[in-house]
Amino acid sequence: MILEQLIGNLIQGLVLGAIYGMATMGLSLIFGVLRVVNVGHGAFIMVGAFIAWWLFSALGVIPILAIPVALVIGLALGFIFYYSVLRRLIKAPELASLLATFSIGVLLEETAKLIFGSEFRGYNWAVGKITLPMTVLPMTKLYACLGSVLIAVLLYIWFNKTRAGTAMRSVVEDSEGAKVCGVNVEGVYAMSFALGIGLTVVSGVLLTMFIPVGINPYMGGPYTLKAFVIAVLGGLASPYGAFFGGLVFGLIENGSYTLFAFLPGVEPFALTRFFSCMMLLVILLIRPTGLLRAK
Amino acid sequence: MSNRCSIRMIGFVAVFALLFATHASAAPGKIVIGHPACLSGKYAKAGEQAIGGIKACVDWVNKVYGGVTVGGKKLPLEYKYYDCESKKEAVTSLISRLITVDKVDCIFAPYSSGLTLRGAPVAESHKMLYMDHGGANNKIFRQGFQYIVQTIGPASRYHEGTLDMIHKVDPHAKRVALAYEDSEFAKMVMAGAEEHAKKLGFKIVFKRTYPKGVTDLTPLLSALKAAKPDIVIGGGHFEDGQLFNRQMADLDINANALSLIAAATLPAFYKALTGMAEGVMGPSHWEYGVKYAPEEAKKVGLPWIGPSQDEFVNLFKKALGKDIIPDYHAAEAGAAVLALVMGIEKAGSVDSDKVRRALGDLEFMSFYGGWDVDDTGLQVGHSMVDVQWQGGKRVIVWPAEAQTGKLYYPMPTFAEKAKGKLAVPK
Secondary structure (H helix, E strand, O other): OHHHHHHHHHHHHHHHHHHHHHHHHHHHHHHHHHOOOOOOHHHHHHHHHHHHHHHHHHHOOOHHHHHHHHHHHHHHHHHHHHHHOHHHHOOOOHHHHHHHHHHHHHHHHHHHHHHHOOOOEOOOOOOOEEEOOOOEEEHHHHHHHHHHHHHHHHHHHHHHHOHHHHHHHHHHHOHHHHHHOOOOHHHHHHHHHHHHHHHHHHHHHHHHHHOOOOEOOOOOHHHHHHHHHHHHHHOOOOHHHHHHHHHHHHHHHHHHHHHHOOOOOOOHHHHHHHHHHHHHHHHHHHOOOOOOOOO | OHHHHHHHHHHHHHHHHHHHHHHHHOOOOOEEEEEEEOOOOOOHHHHHHHHHHHHHHHHHHHHOOOOEEEOOEEEOEEEEEEEOOOOHHHHHHHHHHHHHOOOOOEEEOOOOHHHHHHHHHHHHHOOOOEEEOOOOOHHHHHOOOOOEEEOOOOHHHOOHHHHHHHHHHOOOOOEEEEEEEOOHHHHHHHHHHHHHHHHOOOEEEEEEEEOOOOOOOHHHHHHHHHOOOOEEEEEOOHHHHHHHHHHHHHOOOOOOEEEEEOOOOOHHHHHHHHHHHOOOEEEEOOOOOOOOOHHHHHHOOOOEOOOOHHHHHHHHHHHHOOOOOOOHHHHHHHHHHHHHHHHHHHHOOOOHHHHHHHHHHOEEEEOOEEEEEOOOOOEOOOOOEEEEEEOOEEEEEEOHHHOOOOOOOOOOOHHHHHOOOOOOOO
């Protein structure tokens, strides 16, 4: 029984972890290239969630088809906020960009509240379930997981096989050197920020495929917190590390719950968080740059 | 010269003292309610409802009731509120501001037990009446506060009706699972439910909490599934309630009854979950359709005050400028206004000490139902109702005297619901 529950929860954890990883890649990308900590990260996840909900509820568009829409909107938001706010703050003290991204987050939340209200929303895309011996997996969760993996692979290819990706990596390595080699560093900053936001907004869509309820303007908070933990776990400046970190985090979160549940007199969820943070500390002690070192 | 000067001085002081005394003894021109309201943040939804409910009843008091009678004069009510952003730090500073800068006569607590508890010591330090309309946790009333008065019912009684009902309908159902949010309020509900369940002979087969702001309940629900409960009760607030129901459906966890606090009684719950919410129940302090009226108040020997249910609904819609039916958050906040009015009139003063004493002796009925508090300010006169989603509509199924429809039991399985089965009794 314990083993059955453990395996079931690990499968669920792996699926959720892929989405957590996807939701953190944007944060890591922005930090890796621009050295900007996007405190408003969760608000962009919320934007993606609202895009999925609105397209499905108002127009009947299935969430998978909402992904390209979310990517376009995310890229557009990224460029807008980069050129209107972040561009001026790249060389400013870190606190300035921290406050700026925090303000952008609040702006997005309050705008969403103005448009959609503060109600908790959800949608129901019923496409069946897979019943495994140890757990039940709705197809929407599986699609979300596969979508996350696919996007992570595409991002990997883009980074390693395209000129734009190579330029971006060169800026991560040494922005001054890249400039000397003729890389348009300013353009790379803008593209990285836009791509980071685009990925984050897309992750909002994928997240609603895993949890299609509780969509509201302030839903991003817990995800911001988790994304920071995962980003540090995987290596703050490494998008692939973030994805890997997400998988590990999902497995730890779900797997440890099952084990702690068998300890008498303890609330397993409370210990799960404790355990996740302990694991983070241990990993940082062993590998201060995270599981996958930033290149 | 010296005598003249002294006489002048005495005369001046006398005139000044007379002026001051006149000013001090004069009845105020209006009665101001101050409120750190949750306009934004995680309680924005309940906060909006509370504001609508307060405005509706203030409007009724001023326009229909003609104002609050103090010292033979009718005084209008004024409502002043600021957004506390559902944050504890903002609550304390706003209460201080409302008392010291805006000079309000009474403070209405913000929504939720946590925020109500945070604001209570501030109101207490200013010896200011503190009307709790959205903080149900019994613990608030065990701190020795002198100025707090509750309108919402206490948390410990939330699931009593649910358990009584199932015990009556299905005496064979014995296995109860409790899964609540790890918050002061929800844990108090859980303690009350556990105690009552044991009293009725139920067996608690699962008892766990989950953290606030939880985003995935799969591990907890997988363990709950293994316990094979007949009845699942739990919840905390809105977002986790939706998540609870949704993930029970995802994991195919079927029980005869599912009752969730806070979330399940809101229209947004069904809107988000559609058919998955069929048959799901929730305890509520008030629902549109309850039959509280002046005639019923007369029957039980209580004075009646306030608008009728439909009048309240219309005033609420007008106050918010939205065509929505108020939920219990609005009703309890509105009822708190009516309690304040009765308390001030009974005390013949707006002085917090006198009004607090008067409220302690007060018992009345309004569209919200009965109202009576014990010595600590805890609400003891209000009964809760149980609501069930049937065919997309909220139906009051318990207690029998408030029923607007019969209970659908057992709840359809999630597989049946996915095929479109509704929980509508034949």
